[in-house]
Amino acid sequence: MRKAIFNSLNQNKYAPYFLIIIVWLLAILSKFKINGLVYGFDFGMYQPDGALYTFRTLTLLGQTQSDAGLNVANWYATHSFKLNELIAGSLYYESNDIWKLYDTRIMYPLLSAPFVFIMGIPGMLVIPCISLLVLLIAIYKISLQSQNKYAGLIIAILLSFSPVVSRWMLSNTTDGLLVAFISIAAYLLMNLEVKKNGYFLFLIVIFSSFTRFSFLIWIGIVLILIIEKRKKLGVGVFFLSLACFVPTLFTDLKLAVLPVMMSSSLLDKLIYLPISFIKVLFYEFAEIFILDKILFIILIVGFICALNSFDNSKSKLFLVQIFLLFVVGAINGTLGVNFRYQLPILPFLSIVLINNLPNSKFDFLKLRKSSIGDLR
Numbered sequence: 001m002r003k004a005i006f007n008s009l010n011q012n013k014y015a016p017y018f019l020i021i022i023v024w025l026l027a028i029l030s031k032f033k034i035n036g037l038v039y040g041f042d043f044g045m046y047q048p049d050g051a052l053y054t055f056r057t058l059t060l061l062g063q064t065q066s067d068a069g070l071n072v073a074n075w076y077a078t079h080s081f082k083l084n085e086l087i088a089g090s091l092y093y094e095s096n097d098i099w100k101l102y103d104t105r106i107m108y109p110l111l112s113a114p115f116v117f118i119m120g121i122p123g124m125l126v127i128p129c130i131s132l133l134v135l136l137i138a139i140y141k142i143s144l145q146s147q148n149k150y151a152g153l154i155i156a157i158l159l160s161f162s163p164v165v166s167r168w169m170l171s172n173t174t175d176g177l178l179v180a181f182i183s184i185a186a187y188l189l190m191n192l193e194v195k196k197n198g199y200f201l202f203l204i205v206i207f208s209s210f211t212r213f214s215f216l217i218w219i220g221i222v223l224i225l226i227i228e229k230r231k232k233l234g235v236g237v238f239f240l241s242l243a244c245f246v247p248t249l250f251t252d253l254k255l256a257v258l259p260v261m262m263s264s265s266l267l268d269k270l271i272y273l274p275i276s277f278i279k280v281l282f283y284e285f286a287e288i289f290i291l292d293k294i295l296f297i298i299l300i301v302g303f304i305c306a307l308n309s310f311d312n313s314k315s316k317l318f319l320v321q322i323f324l325l326f327v328v329g330a331i332n333g334t335l336g337v338n339f340r341y342q343l344p345i346l347p348f349l350s351i352v353l354i355n356n357l358p359n360s361k362f363d364f365l366k367l368r369k370s371s372i373g374d375l376r
Contacts, residue, residue: 016140016149016153017137017140019153019157020133020136020137020140020153020156020157021133023136023156023157023160023161024132024133024136024160026160027132027160027161027166027170028129028132028170030166031045031166031170034163034166036081037081037082038163038291039290039291041291041336041338042081042082043163043167044079044080044081044082044171045079045125045170045171045172046075046076046079046080046083046124046171046172047080047083047171047172047173048080048082048083049098049173050124050171050172050173051072051076051080051083051086051091052091052096052098052099052102053102053105053108053109053112053124053172053173053174054072054075054116054121054124054172055068055069055072055091056102056106056109057109057112057113057116057124058071058072058116058121060109060110060113061113061116061117065091065092065093066088068091069088069089069090069091069092070088071121072086072088072091072121073086073087073088073091075121097255098255100251100255101248101251101255101256103247103251104209104210104247104248105174105210105211105212106210107174107177107207107210107211108127108173108174108177108211111127111177112124112126112127115127124172125170125171125172127176127177128169128170128171128172128173128176128177129170130180131169131176131177131179131180132160132165132166132169132170132176132180134180134183134184135156135159135169135179135180135183135346135347136156136159136160137156138183138184138186138187138347139152139155139156139159139183139346139347139350139354140152140153140156141187142186142187142190142347142350142351142354143155143350143354145187145190145191146190146351146354146355148354148355148357151353151354151357152350152354154357155298155350155353155354156350158294158298159294159295159298159346159350161294162292162294162295162298163291163292163294164288164291164292164295164338164339165295165343165346167338168338168339168340168343169343174211174212175212175340175343177211178208178211178212178214178343178344179343179344179346179347181204181207181208181211181214182204182208182214182217182344182347183346183347184200184204185201185204185205185208185221185347186347186348186350186351187347188200188201188204189201189221189317190351192230192233198233198236201233201237202236202237202240205218205237205240205241205244206240206244209241209244209245210244213248213328214241214344215241215242215244215245215248216324216325216327216328217321217324217325217344218237218238218241219238219241219324220317220320220321220324221234221237221317221321222234222235222237222238222241223320224313224316224317224320225237227313227316228313256331257269257270257273257331258272258273258276258331258332258333259332259333259334260333260334261333273330273331274330276330276331276333277326277327277329277330279330279335280326280329280330280333280335281326283335283336284326284329284336284337284338284339284342285299287336287338287339288338288339291338292339295339298349298353299349301353302318302349302352302353305352305353305355305356305357306318306319306352308356309352309355309356312355314348314351314352314355315352317348317351318345318348318349318351318352321344321345321348322342322345322348322349325341325342325344325345326341326342328341328342329341329342
């Protein structure tokens with residue numbers, strides 16, 4: 001049976017994509033099964049902050065704030081688990097301070113608008129579903145480029161079974177879309193010998209920056225590009241990401257940095273950041289260990305692979321990104337959000353695993369040391 005499957009994957013170049021689509025559909029179907037509270041955590045498809053994105057999408061489609069707020073409130077009353085008593089007026093642009101931070105997060109509502117126009121509020125789930133598929137296909141495409149497609153397929157399948165991945169990728173938030181854009185960026189980084197991929201990378205910088213805060217992710221990429229002597233591209237990505245980040249500087253930084261410490265000054269918050277980093281690091285890994293053994297094991301194996309091949313640019317990229325993404329979590333300061341802010345690490349984690357796992361179709365458990373090329 002196993003041999004027949006491998007032969008099919010070898011002989012038909014489209015077979016792996018069909019397999020990915022099947023596991024993607026199964027992930028979506030399983031989401032409906034765990035659409036609710038798990039150990040008190042909200043695994044629902046309609047998240048609290050998703051109400052704001054839904055409200056914005058409805059107003060983009062021409063609804064008044066009053067109508068949009070009422071529609072979202074009524075929908076959440078029957079389809080949400082931790083926000084089923086939403087006050088419509090709390091969503092209005094002039095009455096909710098969170099809009100100061102969300103003003104630049106326009107990509108998800110814009111892309112969702114056509115689907116919401118056709119399907120109503122459930123259309124907000126279309127882009128997250130597509131984003132998960134983009135992640136899985138990007139992982140496989142990277143594995144093809146690394147000539148280790150079996151490892152790529154296994155990683156994609158395992159991630160599709162991850163409760164944490166499906167929790168955030170398949171909900172009405174910006175997390176899934178950001179992961180999709182970063183996954184495309186990771187693929188482009190692995191194929192920079194194609195000149196036009198550098199220009200596509202600039203587009204992804206813009207799209208991701210107007211999805212949610214991603215400046216630190218791009219800083220990590222810039223550092224690796226400079227180390228790998230792609231200074232021109234690195235400088236271009238830096239200034240473009242900085243330009244996209246500038247509007248955020250005009251928001252209420254006291255609200256953006258450690259909002260859980262609203263009564264503290266900005267200086268006190270900055271001093272507290274290292275402690276916040278340590279707390280977030282501990283809580284996130286502890287929570288993953290309890291809720292998602294699959295992702296926990298993948299992460300640990302990824303760390304081992306990265307440390308064993310530290311001289312390689314792909315390993316450096318992974319380690320830099322995971323550090324910066326935990327910095328993002330520390331800036332937010334909310335404990336136990338189930339790896340939400342670190343989710344963009346998935347494509348970089350996959351790259352490290354693909355380039356360290358054996359490419360034999362019969363043995364995926366034994367790790368091997370491999371010589372990984374640079375990003376050039």
